[in-house]
Amino acid sequence: MEISKGPQAFPRPEYLRRVAAVKAEMTRRGVDALVVNNSRNVTYLTGCTARTGITPQAVVVSMGNEEPTFIMRGLDAPAAIHQSFLDRGRVIGYPEHFIGNPEKDGFDPVIEFLHELGVANRSLGLELGDLSAQTAEKFKRRMPKAKIVDCSKAVAWIRTIKSDLEIEVMREAAAIADAGIMRAAEVIRPGVREADAMAEILATLARGANGKPGTDLANAFFCSSPRTGTCHIRWSEDIIREGSQINIELGGVRHGYVAAIMRTFSVGIASDRLRRVHEAEVAGLESALNVVRPGATCSDVANAFYRTIEKHGVKKHTRCGYAIGVDWTEPTASLQDGDMTELKPNMTFHLMLGNWIEEDFGYALSETFRVTGSGAEALTLSPRKLFELT
Amino acid sequence: MEISKGPQAFPRPEYLRRVAAVKAEMTRRGVDALVVNNSRNVTYLTGCTARTGITPQAVVVSMGNEEPTFIMRGLDAPAAIHQSFLDRGRVIGYPEHFIGNPEKDGFDPVIEFLHELGVANRSLGLELGDLSAQTAEKFKRRMPKAKIVDCSKAVAWIRTIKSDLEIEVMREAAAIADAGIMRAAEVIRPGVREADAMAEILATLARGANGKPGTDLANAFFCSSPRTGTCHIRWSEDIIREGSQINIELGGVRHGYVAAIMRTFSVGIASDRLRRVHEAEVAGLESALNVVRPGATCSDVANAFYRTIEKHGVKKHTRCGYAIGVDWTEPTASLQDGDMTELKPNMTFHLMLGNWIEEDFGYALSETFRVTGSGAEALTLSPRKLFELT
Numbered sequence: 181m182e183i184s185k186g187p188q189a190f191p192r193p194e195y196l197r198r199v200a201a202v203k204a205e206m207t208r209r210g211v212d213a214l215v216v217n218n219s220r221n222v223t224y225l226t227g228c229t230a231r232t233g234i235t236p237q238a239v240v241v242s243m244g245n246e247e248p249t250f251i252m253r254g255l256d257a258p259a260a261i262h263q264s265f266l267d268r269g270r271v272i273g274y275p276e277h278f279i280g281n282p283e284k285d286g287f288d289p290v291i292e293f294l295h296e297l298g299v300a301n302r303s304l305g306l307e308l309g310d311l312s313a314q315t316a317e318k319f320k321r322r323m324p325k326a327k328i329v330d331c332s333k334a335v336a337w338i339r340t341i342k343s344d345l346e347i348e349v350m351r352e353a354a355a356i357a358d359a360g361i362m363r364a365a366e367v368i369r370p371g372v373r374e375a376d377a378m379a380e381i382l383a384t385l386a387r388g389a390n391g392k393p394g395t396d397l398a399n400a401f402f403c404s405s406p407r408t409g410t411c412h413i414r415w416s417e418d419i420i421r422e423g424s425q426i427n428i429e430l431g432g433v434r435h436g437y438v439a440a441i442m443r444t445f446s447v448g449i450a451s452d453r454l455r456r457v458h459e460a461e462v463a464g465l466e467s468a469l470n471v472v473r474p475g476a477t478c479s480d481v482a483n484a485f486y487r488t489i490e491k492h493g494v495k496k497h498t499r500c501g502y503a504i505g506v507d508w509t510e511p512t513a514s515l516q517d518g519d520m521t522e523l524k525p526n527m528t529f530h531l532m533l534g535n536w537i538e539e540d541f542g543y544a545l546s547e548t549f550r551v552t553g554s555g556a557e558a559l560t561l562s563p564r565k566l567f568e569l570t
Numbered sequence: 571m572e573i574s575k576g577p578q579a580f581p582r583p584e585y586l587r588r589v590a591a592v593k594a595e596m597t598r599r600g601v602d603a604l605v606v607n608n609s610r611n612v613t614y615l616t617g618c619t620a621r622t623g624i625t626p627q628a629v630v631v632s633m634g635n636e637e638p639t640f641i642m643r644g645l646d647a648p649a650a651i652h653q654s655f656l657d658r659g660r661v662i663g664y665p666e667h668f669i670g671n672p673e674k675d676g677f678d679p680v681i682e683f684l685h686e687l688g689v690a691n692r693s694l695g696l697e698l699g700d701l702s703a704q705t706a707e708k709f710k711r712r713m714p715k716a717k718i719v720d721c722s723k724a725v726a727w728i729r730t731i732k733s734d735l736e737i738e739v740m741r742e743a744a745a746i747a748d749a750g751i752m753r754a755a756e757v758i759r760p761g762v763r764e765a766d767a768m769a770e771i772l773a774t775l776a777r778g779a780n781g782k783p784g785t786d787l788a789n790a791f792f793c794s795s796p797r798t799g800t801c802h803i804r805w806s807e808d809i810i811r812e813g814s815q816i817n818i819e820l821g822g823v824r825h826g827y828v829a830a831i832m833r834t835f836s837v838g839i840a841s842d843r844l845r846r847v848h849e850a851e852v853a854g855l856e857s858a859l860n861v862v863r864p865g866a867t868c869s870d871v872a873n874a875f876y877r878t879i880e881k882h883g884v885k886k887h888t889r890c891g892y893a894i895g896v897d898w899t900e901p902t903a904s905l906q907d908g909d910m911t912e913l914k915p916n917m918t919f920h921l922m923l924g925n926w927i928e929e930d931f932g933y934a935l936s937e938t939f940r941v942t943g944s945g946a947e948a949l950t951l952s953p954r955k956l957f958e959l960t
Contacts, residue, residue, distance in 0.1 A: 181928055181929065181930045181931070182929050182930065183796060183797070183799055183800070183929040183930045184796055184930070186797075186806070187807070229803075229804070230800065230802040230803045230804075231789065231802045231804075232802060234899050234901065254887075254888075255801055255888050255926050256800075256801070256802055257929075258797075258799045258800045258926070258929040258930070259797070259800035259801070259802055259803050261929070262796075262797060262800060262803075263803070276887055276888050276889065276906075279888070279889055279904070279906070280889055280892070280904030280906050280909060306703075308702065308703040308704045308707075309702050309703075309704045310702060311702065311703050312698065312699050312700060312701065312702065312703065313696075313698040313699075313701050313702065313703045313705070313706030313707075314698045314699045314720070314722065315703070316703030316706075317698075317703075330704070332704065373783060374783075375776050375777055375778060375783030375784060375785075376776075376777055376783075378776050379772075379773035379774070379776035379777045380773065382769075382772050382773060382776055382787065383769035383770065383772060383773040384769070386765050386766075386768050386769035386772055387765055387766055387769045388765060393763060393764075393765030393766075393807055394765060395765075395804065395805075395807070396804045397772065397787065399621065406573060406574055406652075407573070407576075407648075407649070407652060409573055409648045410573070410620065410646075410648045410649035410652060411645055411646070411649070412620040412621045412622060412646060412649055413619075413620045413649050413652075413653070414619070414620075414621075414785065414786045415776075415785075416576070417577070417783055417785070497644075497666055498644075498645050498666050498669070499666065499669055499670055502670070509624050511624065514669070514670030516666075516669070516670050519670060536645050536648065538571055539571065539572050539573040539647075539648040539651070540571045540572065540573045540574070540648070541571070
């Protein structure tokens, strides 16, 4: 029997608004059809959060059709029908002989669809920053008369400004991230294996907050002494020791949207050095949020942070964050010196102030915030403290 | 201070064996230097399992150097020094100005390194199936005299045959996967939210088994009625109901290696239809494992399964599995009709018999197995039963 439509994260007009924004950008670029294969953009334009694993999928946006067409491996089509806002006729599963086939893959039926759509001689947008070189070659070979326009990041830039509905979902995700941090403060204790502490934290991120479950798990990192100068280690096989420091980065997830947060934990009394860095960073965080307003730039925000911590005798050599939304990092606005992107209401950022000062010493602090009409609103609300677990 | 070397998943000779195999393949292909950017291959050749997020990284294997060189964003270098087998001089962090830079990215310092290595006029292997089209263009533009050879899947094919040490790690991962399934059988109950059941299952996968913690979480899917005809939905916001069916796919992880398993759960007595499919599939699984031996082909294994279930009146339209190892699926040997890859000892597969029969009805069963000197050894050991939770 046919699968039913599942509950939708957003109402249909929200998706049509997004598709209309993409079409306006296509018009600006003179593109007749756009092939979207970046998985975050696929979620944004369809509502589908199911994963296809390693098999190709693409959303085709064309000027003549109100809804996009979503093409994927046949066995993934029922999930797309169930989760997406699309009419079932707009979900096309390709047959299994494109899997494990050295001659063909799932982009061949995508190209066949484009031929049928009548755009083979027209202007075709591709995400060349996301498509593999092999696949881009295939498009050129099988559509030799198409004018290929690189539309990498075109949809990602549209994603930077969220609707109020998206902000509400990110607020739910932020509450889950906060719950993860507060659970960490409960379970990090001397003698506990890191894996067992993380088990509790990850379970909390799945259970969610305020009656809203996490809908997925995002990356989570547990970097303990002597690994506090690293940022992307999941966790180790060590047992938590008295005197250890632990830097945690995690995210809550709702319907594909992530809100991220970082906090630092000291098992026992923190060292003076760690405390000084913490005080500098909290002051820097407040300075950065204080300059956020529509019209300020990403560079302004980063430099407010850098100036403040330098007054405290602390330096940070990495950027201060990035746009965030579907599946964590957006590859667009960057909170760093020289990024002149102007802030606009309902842009959302991960103000990521992790500071890896030496190979074996670092500190973690961050908030996910949105730009309001006049300033910044932190979505993550955990105490901005150095968690001393004594 | 410098970060210390962490405990290594494998001894140095194991990594040098892998690098030597890659060099032999490079010689066969006439390649002077190979740029490996596929994250699974990076883990395979270095031991590093830390994630870099969205920033470029590459391992460069060249004939003149015993160890590869690992190039990544500077802030990720301490984790690579800590986790990998490489001498610290072989870990190169590039500066932060390559991040969030519209003109350059982390592949620019990789290209600079190749120029310094003296291979700019020579034969250069790239993984064009993993590199984006934009990045491949950059290599061509900045190394116009290099002869670029597509080495996509070259390392992946080397990965197909595991060492005994790798098998031991996969056995540990399989025990964790089994623990996840047995935990699912305990927590799936009417009235429980799916997210709460998954929280327990995911926590079990982190805690691990036999004193060996999970070192990461792999994908996990909880597809419940009416979603049993789908395969890649994480979980839903529903509450588990009496009479529901739930198909679970999950993996245990040790040091980057995954062992995967699928089982089907019925909340209450299973329907006759589900029971008939289950009996056919278990018989098919046994038939498939019975034909596994060195010299048999992937196609033989798949067809043994298809023939047996068809005798039971059941058909499956998708392939029967794939090579598995670092980070789940390997894009090489495929258990499907027509794949003439010959089985060899210590190849490992996910015999994936998930069968999505209608849009709203499917069934899940799988094992991770290795090819032995004379047959098959299942690494996952959960009972091959339809779990009826009454």
